[in-house]
Amino acid sequence: MTALKDLGGRRPSYRERVADALRAALIAGELRPGEVHSAPGLAARFGVSATPVREAMLDLAREGLVDTVPNKGFRVTAVSxxxxxxxxxxxxxxxxxxxxxxxxxxxxxxxxxxxxxxxxxxxxxxxxxxxxxxxxxxxxxxxxxxxxxxxxxxxxxxxxxxxxxxxxxxxxxxxxxxxxxxxxxxxxxxxxxxxxxxxxxxxxxxxxxxxxxxxxxx
CATH class of the missing domain: 1.20.120.530 (GntR ligand-binding domain-like)
Incomplete structure (x- = not known):
């Protein structure tokens, strides 16, 4: 998984850093359309708690990049x-x-x-x-x-x-x-x-x- 990094000249929140890394992973094909990922599972990859990961995934859901899957996590959306x-x-x-x-x-x-x-x-x-x-x-x-x-x-x-x-x-x-x-x-x-x-x-x-x-x- 893509490493977390700073955004601009300020100290970003974990939520921003995770969201940025998730977008990069989507671009690089590390997270593929149709796959379902849980917040705890992604949190383990990033070395952070599940809360900022869950918040970041909700940001990506608003952007249309993932869909929420009740009781499972988030599914990477496909683009037709x-x-x-x-x-x-x-x-x-x-x-x-x-x-x-x-x-x-x-x-x-x-x-x-x-x-x-x-x-x-x-x-x-x-x-x-x-x-x-x-x-x-x-x-x-x-x-x-x-x-x-x-x-x-x-x-x-x-x-x-x-x-x-x-x-x-x-x-x-x-x-x-x-x-x-x-x-x-x-x-x-x-x-x-x-x-x-x-x-x-x-x-x-x-x-x-x-x-x-x-x-x-x-």
Missing amino acids: DRQLDEYTHVRSLIEIPTTAGLAATADPVALEALRPVAEEIVTAAAAGDLIAYVEADQRFHLGLLALAGNAHLVEVVRDLRRRARLYGLTALVEQGRLRESAEEHLELLDALLARDAETVREVMTRHLGHVRGLWAGA
Whole structure:
């Protein structure tokens, strides 16, 4: 099981640390759809009491990542192809026009500040580090959307990403195909800095379609 870690610059609660580690375990495939896990069983893995684990699992249940199973614990939810299509469709309605609009409005300094994050994504993809990939990918996309100045929009996309869970990443690493998607982040940044809205729209459309196509292929 993924080790617990600190969140940001403050001391996180056990509940936050456990929830973060559980999300990472879902991404890495350590907790698989359909499996049922008890709070005491997971607590033993983390070396903490069952209470913060139970609280963390309730947080994940609200995010749609697990379902409660009376008298047993929590079942990891499966995501159907139809749901993935719906999540991708909603993301495209939000992210493509919003990101294209940033070509005219975003501060070049703020855009350049995202380049190290884009490079982290490529590095993580090359190393096959799924957890680092997803963490950097989320920071990049949510950081980019935040430049539009709409905090609610960012939260909506954050929730969609959590629900989709970027299925298929393990298979993509094994196939050596993850780096293709990773490098699109750098391509997107270059188009934004060039103030080329049409290219931004094309790259974002391709990127979201690419990701959904990779899920399907996996």
